Amino acid sequence: MLIDKHRLKKKLKGDMTMKKNLGLNILIVLLLVFTLTAAAAAQEQDILEKVIANKKVRVGILADYAPWGYRNAQGQYEGFDVDVANRLGEALEVDVDLVPVESAARVGSLVSEKVDVIIACLTPTDGRAKTINFTIPYASNGLTIMVWADNKDIKSYHDLAGKTIAIVRGGTADMYLPELVPEANIVRLDSIADSVVAFKSKKSDALVEEELMVYYEVDKDSRFKVVGEPFKSGLISFGVKKHEQEWLNYLNNFLTNLRFSGELDVFYEKWFKHKPASLAID
Amino acid sequence: MGYKMMFSEITPYFIDFLKGLEISLIISIVGMLFGSFIGLLAAFGKTSSVYIINLPVNIYVEIFRNSPLLIQMYLLYFGLAQFNIQIPALTVAIIALILNNGAYTAVIFQTGINAVRKEQHEAAYALGMTYFQTIRYIVLPQAFRIVIPPLTNQFISIFLFSSVASTIAVSELTYTTMNLEAITLRSFEIFIIAGTLYLIVTTAISFLSRVYENSFKY
Numbered sequence: 001m002l003i004d005k006h007r008l009k010k011k012l013k014g015d016m017t018m019k020k021n022l023g024l025n026i027l028i029v030l031l032l033v034f035t036l037t038a039a040a041a042a043q044e045q046d047i048l049e050k051v052i053a054n055k056k057v058r059v060g061i062l063a064d065y066a067p068w069g070y071r072n073a074q075g076q077y078e079g080f081d082v083d084v085a086n087r088l089g090e091a092l093e094v095d096v097d098l099v100p101v102e103s104a105a106r107v108g109s110l111v112s113e114k115v116d117v118i119i120a121c122l123t124p125t126d127g128r129a130k131t132i133n134f135t136i137p138y139a140s141n142g143l144t145i146m147v148w149a150d151n152k153d154i155k156s157y158h159d160l161a162g163k164t165i166a167i168v169r170g171g172t173a174d175m176y177l178p179e180l181v182p183e184a185n186i187v188r189l190d191s192i193a194d195s196v197v198a199f200k201s202k203k204s205d206a207l208v209e210e211e212l213m214v215y216y217e218v219d220k221d222s223r224f225k226v227v228g229e230p231f232k233s234g235l236i237s238f239g240v241k242k243h244e245q246e247w248l249n250y251l252n253n254f255l256t257n258l259r260f261s262g263e264l265d266v267f268y269e270k271w272f273k274h275k276p277a278s279l280a281i282d
Numbered sequence: 283m284g285y286k287m288m289f290s291e292i293t294p295y296f297i298d299f300l301k302g303l304e305i306s307l308i309i310s311i312v313g314m315l316f317g318s319f320i321g322l323l324a325a326f327g328k329t330s331s332v333y334i335i336n337l338p339v340n341i342y343v344e345i346f347r348n349s350p351l352l353i354q355m356y357l358l359y360f361g362l363a364q365f366n367i368q369i370p371a372l373t374v375a376i377i378a379l380i381l382n383n384g385a386y387t388a389v390i391f392q393t394g395i396n397a398v399r400k401e402q403h404e405a406a407y408a409l410g411m412t413y414f415q416t417i418r419y420i421v422l423p424q425a426f427r428i429v430i431p432p433l434t435n436q437f438i439s440i441f442l443f444s445s446v447a448s449t450i451a452v453s454e455l456t457y458t459t460m461n462l463e464a465i466t467l468r469s470f471e472i473f474i475i476a477g478t479l480y481l482i483v484t485t486a487i488s489f490l491s492r493v494y495e496n497s498f499k500y
Contacts, residue, residue: 104464112469131467166451170464187371187451188461194449201363 047116047240047247055094059085060115063100064193067216067271068121080212080271081119084138087263088119091254102191104170107132110241117251118239121210123172125234133244134237135251138264142230143173144211146199146218149225154206156228160184166195166204173208176232212272219273292471295462302458303479309376309454310441317383317440318433324384325391339388346385352446354378359450375447375454383440390432394425427498434491438484445480455479 051057061069061081069079077098089096101109106122109115110132121141124134147154154160161183167173169188177186187204189195196217199207207214211230218224238251258264327339346354358374369377398421406416445456459476463469 104460107467108463108469111467128467169460174464188457188464189451190449190460197360201360202366202368203360203363 047244048250049246051092051094051116051247056097057089057092057094057117058097058099058115059088060099060101060106060109060118060120061085062103062120062192064191064196065121065213068213069100080139080267081121083267083270084258084264085119087258087267088117088251088254091257102170103168104190106170106239110239113241116240116247120239121213121236122239123234124237124239125172125175127175128239131242132239133242133248134239135248136255137235137237138255138258139212139236139268140233141210141212141236142233143176143208144214144230145227146207146209146214146224147205147227149223151205151225151227154227157181157208157231160206160208163205164203165206165208166198167208168192168195172210172232172234177208180232215273287471288468289471291466291468292462292475295466296475298458298462299455299475299479302453302455303483305452306441306444306454306456307483309372309379309447309452310437310444312376313379313383313444314437314440317380318387320380320384321387322391324388325395328388328392329395342381343385343388346381347389351378351382351443352449354382355446355450371447371450371452374450375444375452379440379444379447382443383436386436386439387433390429390436391425393432394429395421397428398424430491430495434487438487441483441487442480 045053061077061079063069063071063077065079067079069077069081072078077100082098085098086096099109099115101115101118101120103120106118106120107128110118121139122128122134123141124137128134143157145154145157145160154163157177157180160177160181162185164185164187165173165177166187166189167177168191171192174188177184187198189198192209195204195209196207198204207217214226218226238255240248240251255264324339324343327335328343330336330339355374355378358369358378359371362369402420402424403416406420411419444454447454448457448460451457455476459472463472466472
């Protein structure tokens with residue numbers, strides 16, 4: 001490589017263009033530092049303060065999971081979780097921004113701060129609790145099996161061995177079925193809607209989902225029936241990001257009040273045809 | 283308030299990544315081979331002056347080039363199931379890749395064939411060669427050299443688009459990746475590994491292609 005002596009001298013001495021460039025560079029660096037520190041400073045606000053300041057709470061809901069969260073014929077979100085979310089907005093006196101999330105993305109969307117809280121039929125399993133925090137429960141649910149009404153083979157989850165079951169990734173069915181029924185052929189799909197379509201188009205022999213959703217589907221469509229009792233029952237709670245104690249405290253308080261005042265029972269009876277399962281631990 | 287990266291949690295699952303990669307490679311290679319074969323035939327069909335051959339081939343190419351692979355797979359998998367035609371997921375993925383690839387390679391081959399100058403055809407005619415002899419000994423060897431770079435691109439494209447098969451639950455690399463992400467909840471680590479595996483394969487394909495191209499440069 002030949003060295004251009006003339007250019008090198010010019011560089012070392014510096015000229016007007018060099019000085020202008022230097023000034024511009026310093027300005028850009030200062031702007032960047034300022035933006036970054038401002039962003040970092042903004043991070044110091046916790047979620048509760050941020051929600052109140054922005055007058056908006058972003059709630060992650062399921063959009064294809066009637067009657068918890070779904071789109072009605074007018075394209076608006078409806079459901080048990082949606083009612084609870086709107087009630088939360090009233091309590092906070094802010095607007096509610098309902099963000100549809102896929103089952104597998106519920107936990108991830110909290111960690112990556114895409115939503116402030118998840119109200120999406122989320123079970124507070126011990127495994128998930130290592131990554132996010134859960135509030136006190138507001139419902140409970142167990143896995144239930146839905147089959148075609150003329151199906152005679154499947155009577156309980158033991159009969160799922162050797163059958164094909166399409167489930168959604170990231171839900172409780174995904175967590176428990178592989179260990180409960182290792183001989184079942186489990187196919188994981190991206191969304192709940194896909195798993196329902198797979199069942200209805202006979203790609204899978206049974207649909208395994210939380211009981212309240214299954215009972216709702218069966219009530220709507222007499223081509224299907226429920227078999228067996230709900231298994232692997234669990235609670236349902238809100239999910240929040242880790243290290244947000246103030247926000248968690250607020251939501252726990254909100255849910256305690258909601259349960260005590262009886263409003264939660266009202267929502268429950270509006271959406272689910274049976275009596276709420278007791279949330280008492282003892 | 284940092285997010286600690288824990289690759290150690292992923293290492294037990296590395297075999298699953300490799301198994302997924304194997305399936306991705308298999309469906310991409312099968313799709314590419316059979317698709318290119320169909321593409322070559324379709325290229326001749328497109329340039330044919332016989333209307334009965336020309337029109338259906340053109341319709342096929344336009345449909346499969348201008349619609350998303352995802353839609354094609356969903357139609358074959360869920361769509362046909364509504365009419366009680368059940369095709370297993372892996373078969374659907376391979377068929378969709380072959381048809382899609384066929385349409386794209388048809389255009390690639392067509393360009394390659396047209397790029398061989400008319401003078402070559404005239405010289406062959408003057409030498410008394412039949413149409414098929416011209417194609418086999420004069421046109422195809424030259425066209426082949428021209429189409430290697432776009433075909434490499436197409437192969438890389440097919441390999442990367444094989445990830446769409448994950449939506450119909452074919453156990454290829456992306457499907458495995460999504461499942462592991464749901465199990466371990468370590469999004470960043472999981473996707474970095476998957477992305478790197480795809481990158482390694484595509485880089486290898488590009489490199490091999492360049493070596494092959496150089497081997498017959500004059």
